[in-house]
Amino acid sequence: MKTHNKKALINIKVVPLERNKVIAGSSLLHNCIVSFWPCWLHHNNIKKMRGKPFSGKAIFLLILVCFLAGTLFTTHIWTRPATTVETAEPKATKLGCDHKRKLSEGQPGDVMEEVSKTHKAIQSLEKAVSTLEMELAAARRRSQNNNNYNRQKAFVVIGVNTAFSSRQRRESLRQTWMPKGKELKELEKKKGIVIRFMIGHSTTPGGILDKAIDEEAAKYKDFLRLDHVEGYHELSSKTRLYFSTVVSLWDAEFYMKVDDDIHLNLGMLLSTLAKYRSTPRVYIGCMKSGPVLYQKGVKYHEPEHWKFGEDGNKYFRHATGQIYAISKDLATYISINWPILHRYANEDVSLGSWLFGLEVQHVDERSMCCGTPPDCDWKARTGNVCVASFDWSCSGICKSVEKMKSIHKSCGEGEGAVWNVEL
Template identity: 65%
Template sequence: MGQAVPVGCLTIDSHAIKRNNLKRQRKERTSNGSSGTREKVWYPFLSRLGQKYIQQMMALSDRLPQMEKRPRSKPMSGKTVTLLCVTSFLVGFLLSGRVGILQRAKKESNSMINHGSKVSLFTNNCENKRRLGEMGPIDVMNEVSKTHQAIQSLDKAVSSLELELAVARASKDSRLGLKNSKSTPQKVFAVIGINTAFSSRKRRDSLRETWVPTGSKLKKLEKEKGIVIRFVIGHSATKGGVLDRSIDSEEAMTHDFLRLNHVEGYHALSSKTRIYFATAVAMWDADFYVKVDDDVHVNLGMLATRLAQHRTKPHIYIGCMKSGPVLSQKGVKYHEPEYWKFGDEGNKYFRHATGQIYAISKDLAAYISINLPILHRYANEDVSLGAWLIGLEVEHIDDRSLCCGTPPDCEWKAQAGNVCAASFDWSCSGICKSVERMKEVHGMCSEGDGAVWNWTLS
């Protein structure tokens, strides 16, 4: 007899289980002998699972105490187990497929949203292109022109700010450099520096007798009209020598010199020009700084009028603009040792104001003052000034009233009401025999002695 083993609330008879399994196996073999290939495959597998389960239960029954035998439920057939397995598999397959479909649907939805935004951007882009396409060639050119003008305006604004900063720096440095630290540069309209030399006493006197005021009139012109006039000169190679003492004596009588820390010499005019602007900026806060040679006739009232027309402009370079040949041959006047920098033989200089007379605005003079040590000097001082300014945002003003010829040219123009601001002979780079002819030119081409006193700065 088999032993009854209690398991929880159930009582298991191991021998009865074996007999029932053998009977069930024989019955299923006879009843299912002609069943299909699928049951032949699945039944042995399930039978082995059942046998393993029975063996485990028998091993467990040996260790558990005996329990009261109770009736148990009828075990499931192999066909039912097979059906449950297949059903579970199909349900799992369907559920996993549904989840995959949902995930793909979500991805496709997001893709459609992104695609929709791309289509929207593409549509907007196409709309912009369509609008541009509808514009005529003239409209397109107008838009391009407006954009170009806006860029130029920004460039000029930046350049203006940079030069204004340079002016502020120069003004501060100049105040620090003055002997009396408490003093500040005097505010004036224009500083007119007349370039002169030790040997040019007669030229200076000829100007004092014509268009340069002297004594109290010189001070009055400076105080009432804001026009400062000075003869600009440096010192000799032997500082304090006889040449310097002669200028000291002349200055004691006339009080119309601006002395530079510069060694005088014809071939050092470029250096003298640099130092003149730097010194003038330190002493006077002017709207314009003018350089003129001592053999040129000037109508002060007309010169002030021409300068005042450009007072509101920031970066002004005024003169008679020219572009002469670069002379490479040694020994000739105006020979340029660095001719090779201007290209091949026969080339011309860039456009620049002729050296007899020109003017620059305050910010440009300040720029020269700040960059004094690194400004390159060419043989000709007017070329040097043009080189210093050509790379800046500067307005070049070609004013032909600053380069009238001597009589009869300036005389005819004065009679026609077109008074010249300055007159000289091109052939002599100034008035030929200026000491003898300055009074003659002044008498024929002058604007009148009262013109500058009637001029007012509006």
């Protein structure tokens, strides 16, 4: 009986199936056998007790039926392709995961390459923004020039730098070398010389200081108000804005900046500038190369001294800040590019740096930095009348309010000299 049963079980052949089918079929067959076997043992024991053994063929057939049923059930349930779930995944998600996996599993060089690409992209964007700013500034300037197509023609525009506290200095100029009233207008019309005191506004617009300037401007009509907050440490910004403003208002051959404690001979100025009318990109003044002052607390201290080399080095050549002139094309260049022109602590250094890298002719005109008497007096007596006079020790005329009249008398070119100059 036992031998017959063993042979029946040994002779069972397993039909090869696909992986999923085999697993599922085997599981069902196992469940069928396991669930049937206790029943069969129990039934067989009963038969033994009754003396009628259970047939081995019946057992074999029952097992075979269970196996076939499992196979059919597996074929019905597991014939769906396993790739159905995979194909439902979005390709973008797979790509994103693959990209992240590559970054996480990649070599350090791969990560650095990605960082380098990002850095280059940022640099490219910054360059594009800078270019757009330049183009916008140029377009704004062209638009402004088109709106002011009837800009007044002039030979030279002279901006006299002044401050709220310099009322007496301005009066000393009006009483000496600077025309006023109808004579000022006549000078503009016939000689093309425009003279204006240039000043911004106070930190509290509309206050006492601004109202005082408004009253003075209404009386003399010789002011150019700038959209600028006045302050000693803001002279570079003021100079930059001055050139940008005057270019939009006057179409001149030269643009000048002069301090309000300088004595000027207008006739000699016209004659000197006229020599450079045909010279493109000319920068005229008393050229110097002073030391870069790195010590804190001293006058003219340069916070960015490290840009000029070791301690004790000197600046590049530039015109002294008391008086200088630039040609039309250079003033236009400043007007267009003002957003990216760097400002150093000292205004004359700033202007020099804006022009240093350009094809510019630097003219060291020593007649624009004569001393006060006896220097300018002696030169005037020998026929070498100075364009401008001041004291180097004071960066202007020392006590200019008290001394301007006497200097004008000793060093002046004479009344009416400017009207005799032919341009």
